[in-house]
Amino acid sequence: MPTPTKERLTRERVVEAALKVMDAEGLDAVSMRRVGRELGVEAMSLYNHVADKDALLDGIVEAVMAQFEFPEATSDRMEDARNAARAWRDLLREHPHVMVLLSHQRKPMTSLNALRPMEYALGIIRGFGLSDEESVRAFRAFGGYIQGFVMAEIAGMFGGEKPKFPVEDLAGQLPVEQFPNFITLMPYLVECDFDAEFEYGLDLMLRGLVAKISD
Amino acid sequence: MPTPTKERLTRERVVEAALKVMDAEGLDAVSMRRVGRELGVEAMSLYNHVADKDALLDGIVEAVMAQFEFPEATSDRMEDARNAARAWRDLLREHPHVMVLLSHQRKPMTSLNALRPMEYALGIIRGFGLSDEESVRAFRAFGGYIQGFVMAEIAGMFGGEKPKFPVEDLAGQLPVEQFPNFITLMPYLVECDFDAEFEYGLDLMLRGLVAKISD
DNA sequence: CTCTGCGAACATACGGTGTATGCTTACAGC
DNA sequence: GCTGTAAGCATACACCGTATGTTCGCAGAG
DSSP: OOOGGGOOOOHHHHHHHHHHHHHHHOGGGOOHHHHHHHTTSOGGGGGGTOSSHHHHHHHHHHHHHHTOOOOOOOSOHHHHHHHHHHHHHHHHHHSTTHHHHHHTOOSOOOSHHHHHHHHHHHHHHHTTTOOHHHHHHHHHHHHHHHHHHHHHHHHTTTOSTTTOOOHHHHHHHSOGGGOHHHHHHHHHHHOOOHHHHHHHHHHHHHHHHHHHHTO | OOOGGGOOOOHHHHHHHHHHHHHHHOGGGOOHHHHHHHTTSOGGGGGGTOSSHHHHHHHHHHHHHTTOOOOOOOSOHHHHHHHHHHHHHHHHHHSTTHHHHHHTOOSOOOSHHHHHHHHHHHHHHHTTTOOHHHHHHHHHHHHHHHHHHHHHHHHTTTOSTTTOOOHHHHHHHSOGGGOHHHHHHHHHHHOOOHHHHHHHHHHHHHHHHHHHHTO
16 A cells, blocks of 8 residues: 555545535636645646646536436426436535636536536436427527526626625615616615525526427 | 827727637637737726726626627517527527636626616516516526527537537447437437528527416 | 825835746656 | 555645835925
């Protein structure tokens, strides 16, 4: 057994360390030097296992995808769909900073680990009995919704707990006559029960889907 | 009249230059030095008009929001909703890199310019006759979908034209028995008519909404 | 007109970043 | 034990955000 204190570097260990740093200190903290330090190694040593920083970031995304927890199937297709959506949301929320990485990706992900959750979701959607083409469309629509919702959730666009919508600052200086809807809805805009809101939008899409199917 | 070649710097001019650089060369190109050069000025001069780089990036987001083009109202609520969604998508696609900025925002936007499109959308949704609380939920659901779809679209997650899904590379090495759905749907996953797909998901949500209303 | 005051623009410097290049070290196979 | 090879390291470069201190140009006062 080799000395465990000086275990060899591997691509996996490098990516894992980078993910750890990102989760703990944010995306900006993920520098080659910082990740190296996390592993007790100089920055340049990482390049023996990772082409460049972009490749490292890609590795992080892949590693996160690999953590997707496949929900158990139930007897209810609707519930399966909901569970899959929830699992995807949970995963994104567990690693909030991957959202930024996803948002400036420039190519589809192709690693098996990244594809497996996709395969899983496609299976569920096909179960609804849509045509192949429409299955793909529904898949993308749901994917878009989930990702977009979580992005807004994480980014704090919905107000909610995090920084709280600065109503008091705003309400005063807002030209009332120009923002009637905003002002009327302010009480509900200020707070946000993320779970409930997520389920609401999910329900919207699912209802639309069954409506489309029964055409 | 002051010499036009040496016009004074303003916050507006700085932000505008930064937006121009971002659109033309990407987000990474937006550095204080680069923006300064765009204006024929040293990097540090920018700090007379912008607190720091984060404030500059916030300014970019705000400037983009201000470009939102409000569609004319029609006699059809559904069509109005669709038009608003399309306008929002168009705006995001015109400045693809703001997506990244939106995704690591940490607070709601509060400038009037940023709020105006929101006010507009809230008005349309309230027109459907939902309760105040439900109007907000629907607003967030739609917003999530649109943003998420465009993010996936821009990021190239859908394959489509940009880098084309590397099917040939993938199809060969895919463990076929583990990815039956993926392989079956591959033809539709490879190509993507973004406009049509966007409309499909939008339709899904709108149908769900009317279904919910007629409960 | 000069003088003054003040904000805008600049110059410099510091500690950080990604990574190209070349060196050193340690281990695998003979 | 010797050697080839790859892993890890040290150095260096260009660029980054920005703190700090200086200089410049113009507005208003006398």
